[in-house]
Amino acid sequence: MTKDCSPTSPNVFSPPNKTEAERLVERAKSTPLSDGGLQTSALLSRALCLDPHNHDSHILQERLHQTFVPRWHFPMLADSLRNRAYAKAIAATVTPDDVVLDIGCGAGLTAMLAARAGAKHVYTCEQQPLIAQAARQVIADNGLSDKITVISKWSHDIIIGEDMPEQADVVLSEIVDTVLLGEGALATLIHAMSALAKPEARAIPECGVLRAQMVESDMLLSLWRPQEAEGFDLSAFHRFVAVAQLTPSDFEACNMKALGASTDLFHFDFKRPSLSPARVTTDLTCSTPGRAHAVLASFQLQLAPGVVLDNGLNGGGHWGRTAFLLDQTGTTKPCDRLRITAQHDAAHLSLSVHGKLPALEETGTHGIWLSPAWMKQRPQQENVGQRASDAPAWRRSEAATGQSLENIPH
Numbered sequence: 001m002t003k004d005c006s007p008t009s010p011n012v013f014s015p016p017n018k019t020e021a022e023r024l025v026e027r028a029k030s031t032p033l034s035d036g037g038l039q040t041s042a043l044l045s046r047a048l049c050l051d052p053h054n055h056d057s058h059i060l061q062e063r064l065h066q067t068f069v070p071r072w073h074f075p076m077l078a079d080s081l082r083n084r085a086y087a088k089a090i091a092a093t094v095t096p097d098d099v100v101l102d103i104g105c106g107a108g109l110t111a112m113l114a115a116r117a118g119a120k121h122v123y124t125c126e127q128q129p130l131i132a133q134a135a136r137q138v139i140a141d142n143g144l145s146d147k148i149t150v151i152s153k154w155s156h157d158i159i160i161g162e163d164m165p166e167q168a169d170v171v172l173s174e175i176v177d178t179v180l181l182g183e184g185a186l187a188t189l190i191h192a193m194s195a196l197a198k199p200e201a202r203a204i205p206e207c208g209v210l211r212a213q214m215v216e217s218d219m220l221l222s223l224w225r226p227q228e229a230e231g232f233d234l235s236a237f238h239r240f241v242a243v244a245q246l247t248p249s250d251f252e253a254c255n256m257k258a259l260g261a262s263t264d265l266f267h268f269d270f271k272r273p274s275l276s277p278a279r280v281t282t283d284l285t286c287s288t289p290g291r292a293h294a295v296l297a298s299f300q301l302q303l304a305p306g307v308v309l310d311n312g313l314n315g316g317g318h319w320g321r322t323a324f325l326l327d328q329t330g331t332t333k334p335c336d337r338l339r340i341t342a343q344h345d346a347a348h349l350s351l352s353v354h355g356k357l358p359a360l361e362e363t364g365t366h367g368i369w370l371s372p373a374w375m376k377q378r379p380q381q382e383n384v385g386q387r388a389s390d391a392p393a394w395r396r397s398e399a400a401t402g403q404s405l406e407n408i409p410h
């Protein structure tokens with residue numbers, strides 16, 4: 001569907017100019033996507049103006065949007081817990097003299113919240129050109145074009161003096177995945193806080209913590225490690241799933257029970273982030289009897305003092321959950337401990353289990369290793385401004401560049 005064409009009355013048949021529409025579709029199919037899909041999108045929109053029922057245009061446009069505009073944008077924008085927390089933190093942090101840099105514009109929501117909070121000016125960057133284009137429209141529709149500048153670039157490509165006249169007083173971002181690190185937030189913020197922000201700049205979020213907790217959930221195992229199907233033993237297949245990436249509805253269906261309190265693994269200061277890898281060995285303690293099935297990893301983000309978002313057992317919102325499945329499940333009683341080693345390299349989290357509980361004698365090593373597609377796109381950037389895959393779990397899906405719609409798998 002296109003918005004800027006005159007509607008065709010359903011009762012009047014006017015033969016569409018199919019030949020021209022089909023020609024545009026052919027051009028759209030072979031146009032390189034190296035511009036992030038802008039030209040392909042324009043060709044398909046023109047084809048649909050000429051022939052609003054052109055099947056190929058509809059299919060290709062949908063494929064283009066799915067490729068470049070990850071589907072998690074929509075549940076994220078509908079996540080009122082997240083939106084309200086950001087609105088509150090931004091209102092509490094931004095003052096009228098502030099120049100705000102919003103990293104990752106998306107639809108423009110956080111940039112508009114900063115403008116509403118009275119920022120002197122908001123610069124918001126977006127690496128995906130189709131998204132940046134749509135955000136400009138959203139911002140104009142809300143009468144904020146004079147307050148917000150959309151920079152269609154990666155944050156690490158922003159040049160002070162060209163894209164922004166001065167460094168920012170506040171750096172605002174929402175670029176965390178289900179385990180906080182997967183979207184390259186640390187590398188992005190290291191660059192932004194040192195190159196794009198004033199020395200005493202504030203950050204939203206200010207800090208975060210990664211946590212782990214032992215959980216019981218028969219349903220989690222039934223969903224991810226079904227023992228049998230139609231009487232056949234499937235357990236030899238289970239080695240392919242060490243880490244369960246759960247959508248919010250999977251998570252709800254799993255009805256996980258905490259076997260003990262969550263333990264902090266790593267703390268992150270987003271005002272002064274560091275890329276140093278870290279490793280911790282710690283015990284997760286049981287406080288209630290049950291069966292240990294998995295270790296749930298979750299984050300807590302402090303957006304501003306007293307404004308906290310989390311995706312732990314009782315957290316809501318659109319973020320998925322990550323559960324490290326235990327190879328040996330076992331009965332637990334209060335005071336039992338499970339020793340784990342957690343490690344991160346600023347973009348990935350891995351977790352391995354030491355056999356401490358009587359029934360958990362085998363050691364399992366589980367990692368979330370995100371697709372390193374970004375390395376190919378940004379080989380010149382070492383450590384600074386790297387962005388990990390857009391596709392851990394369900395929340396981020398990967399974009400394709402440098403090819404045309406003809407060779408994107410569907």
Ligand SMILES: C[S@@+](CC[C@H](N)C(=O)[O-])C[C@H]1O[C@@H](n2cnc3c(N)ncnc32)[C@H](O)[C@@H]1O
Pocket residue numbers: 076077103104105106107108109110111125126127128131153154155156173174175176188387
């Ligand atoms: C999770 S969305 C958040 C959008 C918006 N800030 C909000 O909270 O509603 C993150 C957006 O940031 C973009 N992004 C992530 N890292 C970026 C970076 N370093 N520079 C520019 N854009 C980035 C992604 O393409 C995505 O559209």
